[in-house]
Amino acid sequence: MPDEITETVVDSRITIRNLLHGEGSPFELAEDARKGLTSTPKTMQPKYLYDRHGSDLFEKITEQEEYYQTSTELEILRRIAPLIMDRVRPTALIEFGSGSASKTKTLLDEMRRAGRLEGYGMLDVSESALLAAADALVERYPRLQVVCEIADFEQPQPLPFPGKRRLLVFLGSTIGNFEVEDAKAFLRGPAERMHDDDAFLIGFDLIKDVETIERAYNDAAGVTEAFNKNLLTVLNRELGADFDLSAFDHRAFYNEPESRIEMHLVSRRPQRVTLIDLDLTIEFVAGESLRTELSHKYTRRSVEQLLEAGNLTLDMWETDPDGKFALGLARRR
Ligand SMILES: C[S@@+](CC[C@H](N)C(=O)[O-])C[C@H]1O[C@@H](n2cnc3c(N)ncnc32)[C@H](O)[C@@H]1O
Incomplete structure (x- = not known):
């Protein structure tokens, strides 16, 4: 608290x-990003998708x-x-x-x-x-x-x-x-x-x-893709990161045994990303993904x-x- x-x-x-920005607030993008981006597999919590632009995209x-x-x-x-x-x-x-x-x-x-x-x-x-x-x-x-x-x-x-x-x-x-x-x-x-x-x-x-569920997270207009990739914009802006949005693909698929949609950003090639504010460099191999959201059914x-x-x-x-x-x-x- x-x-x-x-x-x-x-x-x-x-x-x-x-209640977010008081001293001792647990809403710590820096800490959560360090933990999530250095774990295997790489993950980020979905709450960081919702900056102003992310909230507008969700409405769309x-x-x-x-x-x-x-x-x-x-x-x-x-x-x-x-x-x-x-x-x-x-x-x-x-x-x-x-x-x-x-x-x-x-x-x-x-x-x-x-x-x-x-x-x-x-x-x-x-x-x-x-x-x-x-x-x-x-x-x-x-x-x-x-x-x-x-x-x-x-x-x-x-x-x-x-x-x-x-x-x-x-x-x-x-x-x-x-x-x-x-x-x-x-x-x-x-x-x-x-x-x-x-x-x-x-x-x-x-x-x-499965088709109906997966279509909902892969709309033809690419709005969910933009929403997903907005996470990288948040990390670039808030933590001085240099994610290249065009080097990641949006991927959302139904994980049947877990009864959930998983939303990922998949690295198109081997790449290194630096987060200046965290004094951290992370590596992605080609095809490696960063999981950004779960949606259980x-x-x-x-x-x-x-x-x-x-x-x-x-x-x-x-x-x-x-x-x-x-x-x-x-x-x-
Ligand atoms: C899937 S949207 C649903 C919005 C709306 N209730 C609806 O039904 O359309 C999730 C909402 O929860 C908010 N949210 C996500 N994670 C949160 C968290 N950890 N604490 C508070 N709000 C959060 C987002 O900003 C967003 O407004």
């Missing part, structure tokens, strides 16, 4: 808490025809939002990895319709995404209090709005980006902090035919097991008619 939290009240309805990915996840999750959300509101009756919504919060409006609209919309807490590493979303939301909902936490959701934090009945949300199957054990550890954080009346709505991308059974290990239990399960995506409503055990 950072020693110091900077809190800024932007207007009377938006509070920004920066959600608009690609191949990326079924966003439209499918939205379709389910629209159908079940009234049901969830009846069942949970929240007055505050708290979202992890909120991004542009565009799908979240479906839930906020329903809370407003029920006359119960009071607070929205959004947590994301991407400051640009948070601030843009918060501005738009206070305009759309004139009485809404917004708390923006610029934070790493892997570091458990107190949940905002402790005095209210809360619906926690984690959309976009972002939970799939964790290693399996890390996903369990993540869930235990909110589970420990939830009250008995609170609930946790989580989006899960489901196991389906689920079944109802694997979700139940995951939730159980996270001290949660499944209360409601809804999918689209084709079973491509699911929303699970969980309670603490």
